[in-house]
Amino acid sequence: xxxxxxAAATARRILDRLVxxxxxxxxxxxxxxxxxxxxxxxxxxxxxxxxxxTGAKANLFATIGPAGDGGLVLSGHTDVVPVDGxxxxxxxxxxxxxxxxxxxxxxxxxKGFIACALxxxxxxxxxxxxxxxxxxxxxxEEVGCLGIGGLIADLAANGPHPALVLVxxxxxxxxxxxxxxxxxxxxxxxxxxxxxxxxxxGGNAVLAGGRILAFLGDLAREKRAEAAGAELGxxxxxxxFGLGRIEGGTALNIVAQDCELTWEFRAVPGEDEQAxxxxxxxxxxxxxxxxxxxxxxxxxxxxxxxxxxxxxxxEPEGEMEALMRRLTGSNASHAVSxxxxxxxxxxxxxxxxxxxxxxxxxxxxxxxFIDPAQLDACLALxxxxxxxxxxxxxxxxLAARESRSG
Numbered sequence: 001x002x003x004x005x006x007a008a009a010t011a012r013r014i015l016d017r018l019v020x021x022x023x024x025x026x027x028x029x030x031x032x033x034x035x036x037x038x039x040x041x042x043x044x045x046x047x048x049x050x051x052x053x054t055g056a057k058a059n060l061f062a063t064i065g066p067a068g069d070g071g072l073v074l075s076g077h078t079d080v081v082p083v084d085g086x087x088x089x090x091x092x093x094x095x096x097x098x099x100x101x102x103x104x105x106x107x108x109x110x111k112g113f114i115a116c117a118l119x120x121x122x123x124x125x126x127x128x129x130x131x132x133x134x135x136x137x138x139x140x141e142e143v144g145c146l147g148i149g150g151l152i153a154d155l156a157a158n159g160p161h162p163a164l165v166l167v168x169x170x171x172x173x174x175x176x177x178x179x180x181x182x183x184x185x186x187x188x189x190x191x192x193x194x195x196x197x198x199x200x201x202g203g204n205a206v207l208a209g210g211r212i213l214a215f216l217g218d219l220a221r222e223k224r225a226e227a228a229g230a231e232l233g234x235x236x237x238x239x240x241f242g243l244g245r246i247e248g249g250t251a252l253n254i255v256a257q258d259c260e261l262t263w264e265f266r267a268v269p270g271e272d273e274q275a276x277x278x279x280x281x282x283x284x285x286x287x288x289x290x291x292x293x294x295x296x297x298x299x300x301x302x303x304x305x306x307x308x309x310x311x312x313x314x315e316p317e318g319e320m321e322a323l324m325r326r327l328t329g330s331n332a333s334h335a336v337s338x339x340x341x342x343x344x345x346x347x348x349x350x351x352x353x354x355x356x357x358x359x360x361x362x363x364x365x366x367x368x369f370i371d372p373a374q375l376d377a378c379l380a381l382x383x384x385x386x387x388x389x390x391x392x393x394x395x396x397x398l399a400a401r402e403s404r405s406g
Contacts, residue, residue, distance in 0.1 A: 034187025064128030078142030108358030113168030144307025168356030181311035192296035202255035229268030310343030
């Protein structure tokens with residue numbers, strides 16, 4: 001089913017507006033949230049904001065259709081990654097069309113989906129919905145899914161309590177029922193400075209950091225050999241480690257007093273994440289600290305968690321996956337290695353899948369783009385969701401329609 005031309009044109013206009021808001025995670029997203037709230041108000045829809053501790057960022061939640069529990073959430077994040085240091089061919093915060101593609105930061109990840117959801121609002125409002133359709137737009141997904149927790153807590157406390165969630169991250173409109181979790185950390189090593197000619201009077205934090213990096217590399221090779229996620233279709237089919245940043249030392253002739261590592265692992269569902277941390281802590285306690293403290297008894301190693309993104313687990317009897325199979329006519333489901341807010345929503349008791357327009361290959365890249373055909377496919381899916389929300393006997397009606405068309 002093709003999307004209506006007016007919805008397609010509206011989606012493009014809204015995407016143009018959304019891209020123009022520089023919602024890089026370090027910035028406030030309130031200008032975009034206020035614009036969305038005004039847009040919804042213009043269609044008679046009330047929304048509520050759930051702010052962060054500073055009041056500079058907010059989630060937005062709105063319901064179309066009957067009040068109360070149940071229904072389906074269309075979920076998306078409003079923040080985008082930085083464009084710093086990237087070579088763009090056009091202004092990343094101005095939507096531009098070249099060679100049949102729409103370019104701009106967030107077009108695929110994931111303002112394209114939000115634009116489609118908002119473009120369908122007039123059609124949703126015009127329907128006599130029997131089940132509510134909810135909109136949930138969050139902040140700070142890109143820096144560890146930091147915003148969605150506040151929205152989940154607000155729904156738990158104040159309602160409503162939705163049953164189903166569609167997270168519109170870019171999957172090329174394929175249905176994803178599993179993704180890896182993400183755990184991000186900062187390890188700070190404190191040694192003792194000394195003249196480099198007298199290492200026996202100090203404790204070299206950079207050398208200690210190197211040993212920790214080597215240990216994490218050993219863990220990465222071990223997990224690769226296990227390939228514990230192969231049966232779920234992950235690529236790569238194992239828990240991976242990212243060793244992203246190291247900083248330490250002050251000069252060639254000074255024993256390095258400080259070192260800081262920023263690292264992560266992306267775990268396949270079922271991985272014992274706590275076991276990984278316990279192995280690191282044991283290695284630090286038994287191997288790193290004794291050597292570091294030989295001449296610097298005050299030395300320390302501390303690891304703090306920066307982010308935790310839960311994995312999305314397959315739901316063999318999940319209502320949302322069953323609904324998506326009916327909507328798409330496909331029994332295929334997929335696993336992806338990138339993280340989303342889906343795992344947190346699933347943990348909160350909502351049956352969840354990930355499916356949205358665009359390609360993850362374009363996300364976070366210079367000259368990020370989306371193919372308009374992907375927006376059309378998303379709009380077509382949202383029209384089918386409206387059919388489902390409108391009629392309790394939707395499944396029977398769809399089967400009869402398909403029988404007639406066959």
